[in-house]
Amino acid sequence: MSERPDRLAAVLEQIKREAQRGEFRVTQHAQQEMVEEEITLDEVLEAISKSEILEHYPEHRRGACCLLNGVTNERRALHVVCTSPPPPLILITVYQPKPPEVDNAPSKEKQAMKCSIRGCPGEYEERTIVHTVKYRGDVLVIDHVPAEVCAVCGDVLLTPETVRRIEVLLKTTGRPARNVPLYEFA
Numbered sequence: 001m002s003e004r005p006d007r008l009a010a011v012l013e014q015i016k017r018e019a020q021r022g023e024f025r026v027t028q029h030a031q032q033e034m035v036e037e038e039i040t041l042d043e044v045l046e047a048i049s050k051s052e053i054l055e056h057y058p059e060h061r062r063g064a065c066c067l068l069n070g071v072t073n074e075r076r077a078l079h080v081v082c083t084s085p086p087p088p089l090i091l092i093t094v095y096q097p098k099p100p101e102v103d104n105a106p107s108k109e110k111q112a113m114k115c116s117i118r119g120c121p122g123e124y125e126e127r128t129i130v131h132t133v134k135y136r137g138d139v140l141v142i143d144h145v146p147a148e149v150c151a152v153c154g155d156v157l158l159t160p161e162t163v164r165r166i167e168v169l170l171k172t173t174g175r176p177a178r179n180v181p182l183y184e185f186a
Contacts, residue, residue, distance in 0.1 A: 024089035029154035047078035059119040115150040122152025
């Protein structure tokens with residue numbers, strides 16, 4: 001972060017004000033992460049109110065944004081990536097930071113891939129996701145799909161092998177392993 005500390009302090013105060021007044025929006029990705037990690041919107045707002053800026057990304061595809069580190073009233077640590085002023089405040093992603101993993105296996109020097117979204121400073125991490133597709137008029141949910149997910153913006157990449165496995169699954173699978181409810185928002 002090469003910006004002046006007084007400028008970042010003003011940015012943080014404006015973010016906190018907009019969050020407190022409810023003048024913000026939440027990306028679909030952020031809401032999905034919140035559900036998956038059982039993080040409520042109230043917890044996100046608590047964490048923002050007690051946050052500090054860890055990183056500032058002035059060239060993000062949504063405009064300037066920053067990574068906030070905060071804690072809830074119950075002392076749960078949360079990271080929030082959100083746009084920086086001017087309004088509107090957009091919560092891009094929300095997650096509970098994980099401690100770094102220690103890998104004692106011999107290193108293969110696998111380099112993390114930089115995010116492909118212009119201006120996003122993030123890197124892709126290997127995760128499993130819940131993948132939703134519309135197939136022949138039906139909404140299908142596929143759990144435990146291996147993917148590469150940007151830790152900053154949430155962009156998702158699938159390997160060719162994964163796409164081929166999904167294609168085979170769609171063509172050959174009869175009944176689903178489980179039925180899931182489909183809620184109509186209207």
